[in-house]
Amino acid sequence: MLVIAHSRPVRQALRNIEDIHPDAVRRRYGRVALFEPTEFGAFLALRLRAEHDGDVQVCRTVPFNEFRDVPESVRRAASEYTDREDPHTPYRTFASNRDLPDPESMQDRDLWTSSST
Amino acid sequence: MDIVLNVAGTVRRGRAIDARSLDLGLDPQDIVESLRDTEDDRLRSPDPGPVHDHVGVIQEGMSISLHAAVAAAARSVDAETPYDAEIERLTEERAAIEIESVSMAEARSELADVTEDVQRLREEVARIGGAVETRRSMDADPTTAEARLEEVAAELAEAETRRIAAEQRYERLQQRAAVQRDRRDRRMELGDRLENRRRAARSYLVEHHYPSFRQAIEAIPGRARPGDRPSAFDGDAVTAALAIARMAEVEAPLVIAVDRFSGAEQVADLLESPVMLLDG
Numbered sequence: 001m002l003v004i005a006h007s008r009p010v011r012q013a014l015r016n017i018e019d020i021h022p023d024a025v026r027r028r029y030g031r032v033a034l035f036e037p038t039e040f041g042a043f044l045a046l047r048l049r050a051e052h053d054g055d056v057q058v059c060r061t062v063p064f065n066e067f068r069d070v071p072e073s074v075r076r077a078a079s080e081y082t083d084r085e086d087p088h089t090p091y092r093t094f095a096s097n098r099d100l101p102d103p104e105s106m107q108d109r110d111l112w113t114s115s116s117t
Numbered sequence: 118m119d120i121v122l123n124v125a126g127t128v129r130r131g132r133a134i135d136a137r138s139l140d141l142g143l144d145p146q147d148i149v150e151s152l153r154d155t156e157d158d159r160l161r162s163p164d165p166g167p168v169h170d171h172v173g174v175i176q177e178g179m180s181i182s183l184h185a186a187v188a189a190a191a192r193s194v195d196a197e198t199p200y201d202a203e204i205e206r207l208t209e210e211r212a213a214i215e216i217e218s219v220s221m222a223e224a225r226s227e228l229a230d231v232t233e234d235v236q237r238l239r240e241e242v243a244r245i246g247g248a249v250e251t252r253r254s255m256d257a258d259p260t261t262a263e264a265r266l267e268e269v270a271a272e273l274a275e276a277e278t279r280r281i282a283a284e285q286r287y288e289r290l291q292q293r294a295a296v297q298r299d300r301r302d303r304r305m306e307l308g309d310r311l312e313n314r315r316r317a318a319r320s321y322l323v324e325h326h327y328p329s330f331r332q333a334i335e336a337i338p339g340r341a342r343p344g345d346r347p348s349a350f351d352g353d354a355v356t357a358a359l360a361i362a363r364m365a366e367v368e369a370p371l372v373i374a375v376d377r378f379s380g381a382e383q384v385a386d387l388l389e390s391p392v393m394l395l396d397g
Contacts, residue, residue: 006301008308031305054218054297113288 001041003048005031007055010048017044034061069111073101120162120370120391133385134370134393145174145372145395152369162391163368168193172358172365176374177397181354181361183347188319190365191326198318207314211307219294221287228283235280238273245269323347326364334360336387338377362388 005011011031018025018033024041026034035041037060049056066075077100081091095102122129124141136143151160152169165173171186245266252259323346331343334352337359341352350357355375362371370391378384381394 005305006298007305008312011305054216054294055301057298113284 001035001037001045002057002059002061003033003035003045004057004059005055006057007052010052010055013048013052017048074106077101118161118163118368120160122160122393124159132370132391133381135381137394137396143395145176145374148370148372148393148395149173160370160393162370165369166193166367168361168365168367169369169371172361172371174372174374175355175358175362176372177355177376179354179358181358183350183357183361184323185319186358186361187326187330187347188322190330190361191322193365193367196322196326198321200314200318200321204311204314204318207307207311211304211311214300214304214307216300216304217293217297219290219297221290221294224283224287224290228280228287231276231280231283234276235273238269238276241269242266242273329364330360333364336360336363359388362390365390367391 003014005014014025014028014031014033018028021040021044024036024038024044026036028034035045045056045058049058077091077095080098080100081094084094092103094100119130120132120134122134122136124139124143127139127141129136129139148160149165149169151157152162152165152173155164167189168186171181171189245262249259249262249266252262327343327346334341334343334356337356339353339356339359341350341356341360343350343352343360355377367390370393371388372395373384373388373392374395374397376397378387378394381392384394385392
């Protein structure tokens with residue numbers, strides 16, 4: 001459970017929560033915290049949101065599975081470009097010579113929508 | 118503005134009020150609340166200011182943040198810092214950011230409900246579809262099951278339409294919320310910069326006004342070695358607080374609940390401030 005602070009008081013609240021309930025907070029990076037996805041974590045997150053409204057953002061994170069969520073062409077583009085011979089070749093050039101997806105069309109295509117689970 | 122204490126028929130007025138032997142059942146907290154609450158008529162006086170946050174009540178066992186108190190006292194005599202223009206600018210910029218609250222709970226709830234409906238109906242369609250198949254394969258009459266299947270399929274189609282609408286509504290709200298989060302982040306960033314400048318201003322004030330504090334504390338009965346900066350102060354908090362009161366300019370009375378003094382006039386003269394004495 002990713003909790004993101006969008007105000008100073010919420011950022012401070014995340015610090016306090018980490019202090020008081022260290023088992024509930026897996027990691028904190030400044031104004032962003034990973035809560036353990038337990039009912040207690042949800043309890044803490046919902047209380048934060050009830051008190052601070054839109055200054056608290058709560059997201060559910062899942063490990064990224066590129067084989068499930070990413071087209072093969074994109075995976076191939078990443079690995080082939082990483083293995084390129086000339087380190088100075090920009091991706092755009094590299095891609096056009098190899099029938100790999102170009103940056104603009106990749107930017108236009110969503111992997112998933114923000115409401116999908 | 119005249120300072121007037123009016124409790125249970127007892128009235129005292131002026132800049133040096135001795136409420137010690139009046140047996141009014143008042144404690145310092147009562148006075149502070151009365152000062153802050155304009156509708157509380159027990160004590161009428163000008164409003165307390167930032168200095169009161171530090172030395173509004175002086176009593177044994179108190180603690181004081183000397184660095185912040187010196188800065189507040191300096192501000193009370195209209196001291197300025199090179200950071201003031203920027204502090205004002207940042208404060209205005211921050212206040213000008215308009216944040217809209219985007220309420221999404223209902224959209225989320227609706228989305229969760231309708232997704233559950235779709236799931237349930239899909240399962241039911243599959244189940245009834247299986248029943249139809251079974252009946253046909255057994256040469257039994259599938260008519261009733263087929264009719265039911267048609268009904269449920271129609272419900273499913275309707276639920277899927279509702280779900281698409283709910284998703285779209287959710288998406289739109291998400292986009293609005295994202296815009297508001299950008300503004301909230303901007304406000305937070307300005308808040309950080311503002312606090313940074315305020316901290317710098319306080320350090321500046323302390324550097325330039327600690328000598329005033331050292332001078333003030335010489336007049337205060339009590340042992341203290343002020344040193345050359347707040348962190349070097351060696352002495353008790355009450356003595357420091359009294360010196361802060363003396364160097365600051367306040368209009369609302371300070372509550373003095375220590376045993377060092379004989380009369381209210383003496384204290385008011387020493388601190389050059391309006392005071393109210395209570396039992397320590």
